[in-house]
Amino acid sequence: MYRYDQYDQTLVDERVSQFRDQTERFLAGQLPDEEFRALRLRNGLYVQRFAPMLRISIPYGLLASRQLRMLAHIARTYDKDYGHFTTRQNIQYNWPELARVPDILADLASVQMHAIQTSGNCIRNITSDHLAGVAADEMLDPRPYCELTRQWATFHPEFNWLPRKFKIAFSAANGDRAAIRVHDIGVQIVCNAAGELGYTIYAGGGLGRTPIIGPMVREFLPEADLLSYFEAVLRVYNRLGRRDNIYKARIKILVKETGLARFRDLVEAEWEQIKDGELRLQAGDLDAMRSRFDRFEYDDAASLDTSFDRKLAQDTAFAAWAKRNLAVHRQPGYQIVFVSLKASGVAPGDMTAMQMDAVAELADRHSFGEIRVTHDQNLVLADVRQSEVYTLWQSLRDLGLATPNIGLLTDLICCPGLDFCSLANAGSISVAQDIFDLFDNLDDQHDIGPIKVKMSGCMNGCGHHSVGHIGILGVDKKGEEWYQVTLGGSAENDASLGDRTGPSFARDDIAPAIKKIIDVYLSLRNSEDESFLACYRRVGMAPFKARLYAVETA
Amino acid sequence: MSLLIRDGAVLSDDWLLLADGEAPPKTGKLIVSWDRWNAERTDLDLGALEVGLLLPNTLDVTAALGDLLGRPLLALSFPSFSDGRAYSQATLLRRRHHYAGELRATGQAVVRDQLQQMRTCGFDTFLLRNDQNPELCAKSFHDLTVAYQPNLLNISGLRPGKH
Structure with missing residues (x-):
């Protein structure tokens, strides 16, 4: 973690006072709507479909356990017991009360956090x-x-x-x-x-x-x-x-x-x-600047552990999770653990206050008290001794945070969509659930392999649909929710924009359309090692288009 | 009635803002638009008048330095609350080119919620929007007592500074 000094702290504290004054003036009718809008956006505060939405900054996605506990406290005290992690490594709350936002900011400042420049026409979170x-x-x-x-x-x-x-x-x-x-x-x-x-x-x-x-x-x-x-x-x-x-x-x-x-x-x-x-x-x-960050003392003896390999061999459920939800750490004997926020029945990126508290506790116990937020809307415990991974997995499983799907089809990115956002044209969370239901079988997902599905409820693109291997964009057609599909996007080294398949799909047809796309891929890939993206780049749009828009004959 | 402030104190404004087309007086302190200055500078720049300029926020000030640096007053424009182009003009004039005259902020953004940033960028006088309370505006210069960029850089703990 970067540790604030008095200078950093003073700035954040003074910003709380300044924003409190702006809020009070607005509520007293002394600040025009349009100006308060521009000012509150600079502090991450939107007025949304049902209530204000507050976006809190998590610089470069790094959180200390005490900060995650504070996010849990805020969810419990000021919101409906949960928060939503975003594609820019921040967290949003959907139900705070406008008049209490300054209190939320004061609570955040007490743990070196803020909502500065999380929206508005300024330089956003790095x-x-x-x-x-x-x-x-x-x-x-x-x-x-x-x-x-x-x-x-x-x-x-x-x-x-x-x-x-x-x-x-x-x-x-x-x-x-x-x-x-x-x-x-x-x-x-x-x-x-x-x-x-x-x-x-x-x-x-x-x-x-x-x-x-x-x-x-x-x-x-x-x-x-x-x-x-x-x-x-x-x-x-x-x-x-x-x-x-x-x-x-x-x-x-x-x-x-x-x-x-x-x-x-x-x-x-x-x-x-x-x-x-x-x-x-x-x-x-x-x-x-480097000296202002915590440094962790790794134990070279951690690599002597043999229990990790033994557990992998003994417990197939653990092995299935480890295959997807771990990444190689540069320090031998340590593992990078992904905490999946993509479970059936949960909006992608959502986390309850209870889960936040529990993960903070797990971070303290297993990962130097530090948590990261990914732009794919998951969390990471980055420094776990391999001997402790099995215990950690059991705890995460009990919390519903061990869906073994990192990088797979159901690890999809999704914006809040029409359910919360006043900009959205279409729902995204329920579509995510339909896709989850269709592909819930993990063996099928493993067979499909790494794929990034990204969905936005409007063309503002908070769900990064343009760079999804499969992108889904909600559009409004005469008051109905429709969905455009793009294939072949990527936000990685080989960055590219997806290509439109053709006409959009009705709400009931979108999940089946994704299924058809996957079926075409599985039938055309030249081996199990050819990813969806590589396959699409090789075979092009035609076979996908043919299948998606085939006229059904009786 | 708009009030003019400097260092938090209300000043009497002894500059006359001349509308385009309005005949200039023979003597005194005048502010004229950039366009008018370009059209009539030989008539205006006679010595008996002090002439300040009201600049559009689209002007490339660096390209116009020859006309600007010797002026006793430059008024920059904030045509709406959220149009921040004049912040860059002020920074260039004051910080890079060391403009030494009065740099006046005018327009819709000259309100207590932006004054401190304006001053940091080099403005020294502020023609407050007419709904503004000058005492509260004066206080707003102290909203934030620290900054990462007082005169365009301070990195906390490395080279800290104060407003």
């Missing part, structure tokens, strides 16, 4: 790899860079009233688990041929109405220049981004309309002016 610091394929830990960026972006005086929201993501591993190419700025931390650390910068990616895979704007940016380069990009965007049309206001449209080469020139020209100024990182800055 996201990163949920396996940062423990992944075997990682070059270095990206989180100190994320925290530097978080601080630079927090209440940045110049960039708090941008044309539109602005999202930044970091990856420092070979495999992109942070979907950096669909962010306004995506940062890949790299090492150049001379052995120097730096960044490859992508800009102008994004989902929503005009999904775009972000192009590379700079192949190598030296390590010291991170913040000055961000500042240059943001200044160009703040000055030149469109403000006449909300759907054309993201930086991706500026990059597209300006042209990549010209956009790059504008950024470079601005950066040239500031790169040697006060934003340039100095020797020791990053070490100082």
Whole structure:
């Protein structure tokens, strides 16, 4: 965990007071609706279909156990006993009372948390790899860079009233688990041929109405220049981004309309002016930032354990879970454990207060008191001794958090949809349940293999449907809920946008359509090792289309 | 009636904002629009008048520096509550190009909820929107007593600073 000092704490505390004053003025009729809207959004507060929705920031998805306990407390005290983890590693509550939101923020501040810039046209939560610091394929830990960026972006005086929201993501591993190419700025931390650390910068990616895979704007940016380069990009965007049309206001449209080469020139020209100024990182800055994070003492003797392998051999249910829900830790003798928030009968990403408290306890017992949130809406306990994994699995199973489906079809991403969101055109949670019911049989799912199904209830794309291997988009047709399907999207290293299959499907037909797509894949793959995505890329849309839109003959 | 404040105190505004088309007086302190300045600068810039400029928030201030840096007053525009382009103009003028005259915030966003950010970006006077209470606005400069970017950077624990 990053530990606040008095400086960080003062800022968060003062923000609570400021927001309390804004809320009181609004309730007293002294602040116009439209202005309070812009101000409350900067603190993550929406007014939704039934009640306000409060989004709380979880910087780069990292939570301490005491913070997760506080999230449980908030769910119990101010909401309906649960919270919803989002695709940007944050958590949302759907039922807080407007007048009590300042109290929620004060509770959060007591555990070094806040809702600053979780919505509104400003720089949003900095996201990163949920396996940062423990992944075997990682070059270095990206989180100190994320925290530097978080601080630079927090209440940045110049960039708090941008044309539109602005999202930044970091990856420092070979495999992109942070979907950096669909962010306004995506940062890949790299090492150049001379052995120097730096960044490859992508800009102008994004989902929503005009999904775009972000192009590379700079192949190598030296390590010291991170913040000055961000500042240059943001200044160009703040000055030149469109403000006449909300759907054309993201930086991706500026990059597209300006042209990549010209956009790059504008950024470079601005950066040239500031790169040697006060934003340039100095020797020791990053070490100082690294020192603000907890370091864990791993036990080299952990790898001597033999019980883990024995349990795998003895207990097939444990082995099935371990096959899907564990990942390789870079420290021998330790395992990365995924806590699945995708169970039948539960909206993807939802978690009850009781489960939060219990997972906080398990984190204290087994994983240095730390929890991560993934952008696939699951949790991770990242540092578990392999000798303790079996016990942990039993506890998670009792909590309903051990569905062995990580990376499989029912591990789908889904927004809150029409059930909660005032933007949505169609429901998504009930469709997720239909898909769950159709594919609940785990043997079938294992047979299908790794696949990412992503669903959004409207084209704003909170469920990242455009980059799902199978994407589902809810649309409104004359007051009815219909669903468009795309195939072949990806948010990973081979990022791509999915292709539309054709006309949309009615509510009752969407889950069966997914079943048909899977059937076509199973019949066409050239071996069990060919994933859905690889198969689709090889065979193309035609066979899927033929099956989906075949005229039924009697 | 809009009030002008500096450092939290109400000032009497001795600048006359001249509407386009309105005839200028012979002497005194005038604010004219950027367009009018470009059309009539030889008539306006006669020495007996002090001329300040009201800039549109779409102006590339860096490209216009020759006209701007010597002016005693530049008024930047916030045409709506959420249009923040003038924040970048102010930052460039004050922080990069060391503009030394009065930098005045005008328009719909000049309210207590944005004043502190404006001051950090280099504005020194604020023509408050007419529904604003000047005492409460003065207090708002102290809403946040710390910042990660007082003069565009402080990293907590590394190089901390204060507003």
